[in-house]
Amino acid sequence: MTTLRVVIVDDHAMFRTGVRSEIDGTVDVVGEAEDVESAVAVIVETRPDVVLLDVHMPGGGGLEVIRRLHVRHPDTRFLALSVSDAAEDVIGIIRAGARGYVTKNISGTELLAAIDRVAAGDAVFSPRLAGFVLDAFAGTIEIAQVDEDLDRLTEREREVMRLIARGYAYKEVAKELFISIKTVETHVSSVLRKLQLSSRHELTRWANDRRLI
């Protein structure tokens, strides 16, 4: 199997260097970028498998990078790597099309595992993201007036999210629920899809309730 090609996008050189030293060797870091313009250029030129993408960057942030590239290069996968805790940033970048979200204090091995997972087409949910998702979808199960299936998580998906929020690794989630890892991955991917596609209305109201917008 070939080594994964990764691009690191972050406006702090020190952070890029740190991440590079942690993951280079196991994966192939083929480029770095520090703002939206350079990120788009580097990604178009190198065509990496996975882009580690900061949320806050000059020129519009990670959101803008995804927006410009997502349609043209659907094979490139984005993993948001952020220091921000704000729900609007996290949910925003996931809804733009990022395949996962991890915080910057993640360990090197965990980051590599996340990169692998994203490259394989799966979603990566950190405990924090799982918490946000549960929060965002909370209550929509009971409010039946929104009759779109997309606006709800199934009971199983909620259980998976809850376990991830509690700090379980996918493997442990599978064991806990007596299902295979593949099934866990399927659930997680479908939650990601719902998050990205679900109607603006519910999430807007959720954000409103928290005075985010």
Next chain:
Amino acid sequence: MTSYRRAYRPAEHRLVGGVATGLAEHLGVPVVYVRVAFVVATWFQGVGVLAYLLLWRLLPLRRPEMSPGLESATRRGLRGGAGGVRGGAREVVQTVALGAVGIGVLLLIQSTGRGIDDGLFAPLLVAIVGVAVVWRQLDDVAWARWMRQTSGWAFASRVAAGAGLIAVAAIYFLTKEGGWGAAVNLASALVIAVLGLGLILGPWIARLSGDLSEERRERVRSQERADVAAHLHDSVLQTLALLQKNAGDAAAVATLARRQERELRDWLYGNDERPGDSLLAALRASAAEVEDAHHVPVEVISVGDTPLDGDMTALARAAREAMVNAAKHAGVDRIDVYAETDGRTATVFVRDRGVGFDPETIADDRMGVRASIVARVERHGGTATIRSRPGEGTEVALSVPIRADTTSTPTASTPTTSTPTASTPTTSTPTEGALP
């Protein structure tokens, strides 16, 4: 003191001016109804369009209240999204369709001869579209600048435009004889005259209403800037100095960095709550204490929150005890805490992936677990489940029912809390049911 609820136009998610969205939010009705209302009102001598334009002007744009960190990132263009998300394709199609229906009916009314005079209809329509375009261009910032000036070129052109409108209205009125459409024409002329007057008098009115709040905001902002400087000096710079002194001691550096990160994060992303405010705040405070005392990072994730009463305090204390135990005995570099409240039950999970133990063997000799965790929670009508196996880590699941009289105003309201009648409680069952 009861302040009246003010309607705003949202800064995001607007199709044209955000008037319909803002009104819909304010009135709590679907946005489609508001749009239909505007279209229908337009059939009555264009009232809908006029109302829309006026509201566009009068409703203030909602400026999102953000924490300093986010606001700064937004201002410096480090974040995406602001204003970028316009209505989805369906919304656009819907709005265009509504507009088309409106124009169609207008034309129908015209064809029956009961509308505005034929000779005036087309020019009026063009004029309205023209005004709309100009208005769109002048949205907010540019418009504010233009309207604020009371001298110079902009002022002259504005007065000229206003005077011109008044003159047109007067001429129009004078050249019309009476007849069937007299009332309609009079009304139209009056509206145009009022528009002209508004253009002339507008800046002073706008200033009166706008400047006061703007000034207050500015003053608050400059005070905040001073606070930022003071805060950075007291926290970050001091910590950095300490780090330089302790550069050799990895554990001390990690603890200092971690504590500084936590404080700065709370401050930047707006967690200025006190431990006594809510369950989540109490858990966060406990997590911070455990981190400091035992040098183990504790990550707190929460869904929903609830005010702190006697029961919740007991829950928080039991959770704290569980965190301390994990930090002391598990030998891990990270503890996960997950709190969930659904309006009826508050559940807290404290999990580590450390050495673990056999829960059977500690039943009698370890008072910490029995007295401070299990018994404490049970006294308050809750349940405590400890799952652990040697080598597989430990998870403590604590669950306490929320008393009915405290559920009315949860601090961070999740939609769940407003619908307490629905399905079976799901939060507490999974772990207790699946003990190995």
